[in-house]
Every structure is written in structure tokens, then in C-alpha cells.
Amino acid sequence: MLRRLLPVLVLAALLSLAAGCSSLSGTNSGGYITGDGATTAWAPADRGKPIALTGQTLDGKRIDLADYRGTPVVVNVWWSGCGPCRTEMPLLQQASKDLAGKAVFLGINTRDNSADNGLAFERSVGAAYPSLYAPDGRALLAFPGLARTLPQTVVLDAKGRISAMISGPVPSKLTITQLVECAASDATKHCQVGS
Numbered sequence: 023m024l025r026r027l028l029p030v031l032v033l034a035a036l037l038s039l040a041a042g043c044s045s046l047s048g049t050n051s052g053g054y055i056t057g058d059g060a061t062t063a064w065a066p067a068d069r070g071k072p073i074a075l076t077g078q079t080l081d082g083k084r085i086d087l088a089d090y091r092g093t094p095v096v097v098n099v100w101w102s103g104c105g106p107c108r109t110e111m112p113l114l115q116q117a118s119k120d121l122a123g124k125a126v127f128l129g130i131n132t133r134d135n136s137a138d139n140g141l142a143f144e145r146s147v148g149a150a151y152p153s154l155y156a157p158d159g160r161a162l163l164a165f166p167g168l169a170r171t172l173p174q175t176v177v178l179d180a181k182g183r184i185s186a187m188i189s190g191p192v193p194s195k196l197t198i199t200q201l202v203e204c205a206a207s208d209a210t211k212h213c214q215v216g217s
Contacts, residue, residue, distance in 0.1 A: 072182030129153030
């Protein structure tokens with residue numbers, strides 16, 4: 023009986039894996055959806071309260087977002103098993119170098135089973151900025167309105183308020199640059215963001 027069921031079970035497992043890797047559905051069975059890269063920016067008057075978040079990085083250091091007040095902060099939510107997260111990481115690394123002194127970059131690793139998995143991923147892409155390790159997802163509760171998509175990028179202004187969000191992969195380095203410039207500006211209207 024088991025010999026007849028084994029091919030069926032193997033086929034079902036392979037179909038399940040294929041469905042989870044579809045670019046159309048993200049990995050719904052893994053508990054997240056890949057966003058479409060939609061970008062939303064808010065004028066300073068509409069940005070709400072500063073985000074309060076503390077935690078430990080993948081390498082065990084303590085981080086408090088309040089320590090970065092006075093500078094825009096780009097926060098990228100990622101997981102090493104997320105294809106779009108892997109694809110956008112080199113772009114974010116380059117943007118962090120290009121915007122050094124103008125913005126701080128911080129990752130939030132939300133799904134790796136161990137900090138070592140996240141650190142291995144960071145080494146493989148040459149990550150130059152730290153990432154909080156938050157596999158329980160609680161760190162995300164600090165960001166009101168954050169969708170349940172991976173990847174997700176939030177730009178905080180110098181006061182620590184949400185200035186912009188990208189749901190899904192970052193469309194381009196120019197987008198990040200423009201969002202940081204917008205976060206640093208006191209403009210009273212929405213920023214125009216191109217890709």
C-alpha cells in the first residue's frame with residue numbers, strides 16, 4: 023500500500039513547493055504575500071507619531087530607533103527565503119553606501135529560524151548595515167499600516183515618523199534616494215516619486 027502511495031505523496035509535495043514559489047502568489051502558504059512595489063508617501067503634517075522600536079540585531083547588539091533621531095532611516099523588512107528580498111538586497115546595499123551621511127539603513131529579519139541563517143544571508147550579499155532579528159514579527163507592530171507583504175520598506179523622517187512605505191520590492195535605487203530626500207524635506211505636499 024505504501025509503495026503505491028509514495029509516488030502520489032512525492033508528487034503532492036512537489037506541486038506544493040511549486041505553488042509556494044509562484045511569482046503570482048508569493049508564498050501565501052508561508053504566511054506572506056509579495057507586494058507589487060506600490061509606494062506611498064506622506065506630507066509632514068500627515069506623518070503621525072515617531073516610531074518606537076528597540077531590539078537585538080542578528081549579531082546580538084541592541085538597537086533603538088530613537089538613537090537615530092535627526093536623520094532619515096530606511097527600514098527594510100526581509101527574510102532570507104524570500105526571493106524578492108534576495109533580489110532587492112544588492113540595490114539596498116548600494117543605496118546605503120550612496121546615502122551614507124544622509125540616511126541610516128536598518129533591516130528587520132522576520133522569518134529566519136535562527137540568527138545564524140540571517141547572518142549567512144547578510145554575508146552572502148555583503149550587507150553593510152545591521153538587521154534586527156524579530157522572527158516572532160512583534161517588531162512590525164511598531165509600524166501602523168504596515169502590510170503583510172515581504173519585502174517591505176519604510177522610510178522614517180528625521181523625527182522618526184513614517185514618511186513613506188514601499189509594499190513589495192524596491193523599484194529602483196532612485197526611488198529610495200527620492201524617498202530619503204522627501205523624508206529630509208519640510209515640504210508641505212506629497213513628494214513625487216518616480217521609478
